[in-house]
Amino acid sequence: MRNRAASLSAGMNNLIEAIMAALLLALVLDVWLGVVDRYYFHWQLPWPEVLARYLMIWAAMLAVSSGIARREHIGLTVLLTAIPVGVRHTLLIVMDVLTLALFLYVAWFGIGFAVGGASRQAMIFGASLAPFYAAIPVAAAVCSVQLVLVLIRDLGTHIDHPPVVTNPEAT
Amino acid sequence: MIVAICFVVLILCGMPIGFAIGLSGVVGLIDMGGAQFLAVGPSKIFNGLNIFPFLAMPFFILAGEIMNDIGITNRLVKLAQVLVGRFRGGLAHTNMLASVFFAGLTGSATADAAAFGRTLVPAMVKEGYKRDYACAVTAAGSIIGPTIPPSGLMVVYGSLMGVSIAGLFAAGILPGLLICIVCMGVIVIGGKRQNLPKAVRGASLREVWDTFISSLTALAMPVIILGGILGGIVTPTEAASIAVAYALFIGIFVYRTLTFKGFYQMLVRTARIMGVIFVIIAFAGILGWWMSFERIPQLIAETVLGLSDNRYAVIAIIIGLLLVVGMVMDITAILIILAPVLVPLTEQVGLSPIHAGIVFVLALNISLMTPPVGACLFVLSSVTGEKLERISIKLFPFLIAEIAILFIIAFWEGGTLWLPRLLGYA
Secondary structure (H helix, E strand, O other), rough: HHHHHHHHHHHHHHHHHHHHHHHHHHHHHHHHHHHHHHHHHOOOOOOOHHHHHHHHHHHHHHHHHHHHHOOOOOOOEEEEEHOOOHHHHHHHHHHHHHHHHHHHHHHHHHHHHHHHHOOOOOOOOOEEHHHOOOOHHHHHHHHHHHHHHHHHHHOOOOOOOOOOOEEEOHH | OHHHHHHHHHHOOOOHHHHHHHHHHHHHHHHHHHHHHHHHHHHHHHHHOOOHHHHHHHHHHHHHHHHHHHHHHHHHHHHHHHHHOEEOHHHHHHHHHHHHHHOOOOOOOHHHHHHHHHHHHHHHHHHHOOHEEEHHHHHHHOOOOOOOOOOOOHHHHHHHHOOOOHHHHHHHHHHHHHHHHHHOOOOOHHOOOOOOOOOOOOOOHHHHHHHHHHHHHHHHHHHHHHHHHHHOOOOHHHHHHHHHHHHHHHHHHHOHHHHHHHHHHHHHHHHHHHHHHHHHHHHHHHHHHHHHHHHHHHHHHHHHHHOOOOHHHHHHHHHHHHHHHHHHHHHHHHHHHHHHHHHHHHHHOOOHHHHHHHHHHHHHHHHHHHOOOOOOHHHHHHOOOOHHHHHHHHHHHHHHHHHOOOOOOOOOOHHHHHHHHHHOOO
16 A cells, blocks of 8 residues: 555646646747847847746746655754654644645635636737646646645655655756 | 744744644634634635745755755865965865855755755765864854845745845845854964864965966856846846756856756655755745735834834844744744744834845755754754754854944945945835
């Protein structure tokens, strides 16, 4: 069960990291286009800056799930190491469950937020804001799934035994 | 009160700071008026991130990743070594000076600590330095990185508080150089007592020139970034994107060491660092909204001013608060949570936003090397295998010196704002 969760978590994380890299590359190219436009072509394109912000939000929000898979999010662990192992593991499981509740909340209310964006127009080729607002519920849903998988994988042991890096290509 | 208790309990129980901020914010929303407020959470998250200047951060991180990967670090260390390696404690001085050169590339203290922990610390130990001392010197120098621009913390502060990032960058140069000079002074003072090794011979002028020429490609990077921004030619985000283009050009066409696979890894690493930082910013959008609603910044300002309305006393209280909180919390999270709370206070005692920003950034950078949560200490300890407490003991004189610089910067407005004023930012 735990091995199955670990391999599912790693597979999902590899896919998400590939998407993150693609989004970041698109972000780099988009901002370069904005710079070249402003200083050379003078087309006065209105969308590169707006698109850049939305690409950044998508990339950053998806990257949160990668941090969850790798247990990279920063926390205070000094005090945890001073308590008995059993209590520590239980506490860390409770923290994972509470974090899961947080992301489920964001995913649930984020759907309404994204749907609300459908009636508002972005400054990008007349598109609505829905696909950009969708970064919040989609990323929160991905984080929720990833949290369930790492919860099963680690069962509160991740401070004592940090998880093995899931994608050797990106250590 | 319930929000503060929730936040502290979650942090103490080991929940990552970003998530603890998020959950506390949600508790705040419920406390404000029940479930009807819960629907605003996602929009606060989105709006918290939807700020254009934030874009500079991933670009600076990516440029630093590329420059690091293609071997720039070694060239900068070599340059520092031929310049100051001849003195007693030459490699310790080299470490400090290399941190200044490195600062123009990455703006990350932990990147500096990791890079020099792997390269300079073993070299220093091999030459006869004690490992704990070598680590302490590296830790002390590492905070020069995020003090001299580009600096991720300055981007976050400027974006959140609507302060000129270029002005902050200009104001960061003097404190960064001061840290280097004063820490070199600490090395000189302790040099004989520590019996630090001395180079057998100094580098010839020819060697200095050749090394300088071979480092030019690396040294040009901060010139491009700072020259463009401070000259008012480009925005920080544009400068950061140009830095990425420059680093790619050097890696592909000059050094020819950059591969597609390597670049993919750098993109993923950059996005992951973004994720770790931006989740804090995102959830702080909810907590920040709750704090504004409850008038928390005004309450704190009134409380502190009730203790004293003396400008210097208030600044000292703020510095003390930042240093103490910095001992136990991540500095980006502190900046995101406390800057909106403390800035109204600094305004009331007449501190300009740029001056306040530099004080915040410098205080938080110093807390990167204070136990128990000093990130640079952890990095050095894990990279070199040296015990954290041994590094902390050797670090003490440097820490005192850097706190003294912090107070000088905080109280000496004329000096701190000299360059920003000269360039028209303050």
